[in-house]
Amino acid sequence: GDSVTQMEGPVTLSEEAFLTINCTYTATGYPSLFWYVQYPGEGLQLLLKATKADDKGSNKGFEATYRKETTSFHLEKGSVQVSDSAVYFCALMNTGFQKLVFGTGTRLLVSP
Amino acid sequence: DTGVSQNPRHKITKRGQNVTFRCDPISEHNRLYWYRQTLGQGPEFLTYFQNEAQLEKSRLLSDRFSAERPKGSFSTLEIQRTEQGDSAMYLCASSSEIGKNTEAFFGQGTRLTVV
Numbered sequence: 001g002d003s004v005t006q007m008e009g010p011v012t013l014s015e016e017a018f019l020t021i022n023c024t025y026t027a028t029g030y031p032s033l034f035w036y037v038q039y040p041g042e043g044l045q046l047l048l049k050a051t052k053a054d055d056k057g058s059n060k061g062f063e064a065t066y067r068k069e070t071t072s073f074h075l076e077k078g079s080v081q082v083s084d085s086a087v088y089f090c091a092l093m094n095t096g097f098q099k100l101v102f103g104t105g106t107r108l109l110v111s112p
Numbered sequence: 113d114t115g116v117s118q119n120p121r122h123k124i125t126k127r128g129q130n131v132t133f134r135c136d137p138i139s140e141h142n143r144l145y146w147y148r149q150t151l152g153q154g155p156e157f158l159t160y161f162q163n164e165a166q167l168e169k170s171r172l173l174s175d176r177f178s179a180e181r182p183k184g185s186f187s188t189l190e191i192q193r194t195e196q197g198d199s200a201m202y203l204c205a206s207s208s209e210i211g212k213n214t215e216a217f218f219g220q221g222t223r224l225t226v227v
Contacts, residue, residue: 004154036218041220042220043115043116043203043218043219043220043221044155044203044205044218045218046215046216046217049215089154089155091154097168098143098145098160098162098167098168099145099157099160099168099170100145100147100155100157100216101157102154102155102156103154104152104153104154105152105153105154
């Protein structure tokens with residue numbers, strides 16, 4: 001079945017450091033790919049998405065590119081802030097289905 | 113619009129008891145989803161409604177679980193004869209199939225503890 005694998009955390013960075021959180025997927029067909037973020041005490045929020053190969057999703061300084069050849073959707077940000085501390089989930093939704101398949105989440109801790 | 117609302121936020125129950133959770137989606141959304149999230153894991157899909165019709169159910173949804181969306185608005189998720197393994201965060205999400213933005217919006221969840 002479809003699955004998402006993302007790097008284990010926590011990822012601990014200093015403010016203004018470069019962030020990469022790796023995500024790879026296994027799916028039949030051509031899924032859409034997503035990054036969701038969960039801030040402490042809040043619900044999941046969509047951060048960015050990409051619906052086809054080579055698409056780049058971006059939001060709030062975060063970017064991820066849909067790489068079909070490597071089945072990856074790595075999340076990057078050039079300069080993290082303390083306020084970016086949260087749990088980040090990579091997810092996919094396969095064509096014709098309405099369910100999201102999530103990875104296990106990666107906790108990001110940014111210190112001043 | 114206040115977003116997706118879930119009640120209660122926390123529920124502690126004794127093993128063997130029945131519990132019911134409620135989800136109020138964003139008003140114009142016709143799609144509603146239930147997910148379950150255990151500690152250290154990502155959310156797992158449980159079931160999906162389009163209007164009042166339950167169109168998909170995960171194999172995770174055992175016979176003790178039932179979900180309804182009687183008028184295509186709010187939804188309830190009931191767990192009968194709760195077990196300790198049911199302890200988890202239960203998440204509800206809603207989305208619209210109309211227009212360009214079909215993003216799923218999540219509620220804050222109901223945390224269930226079975227003792």
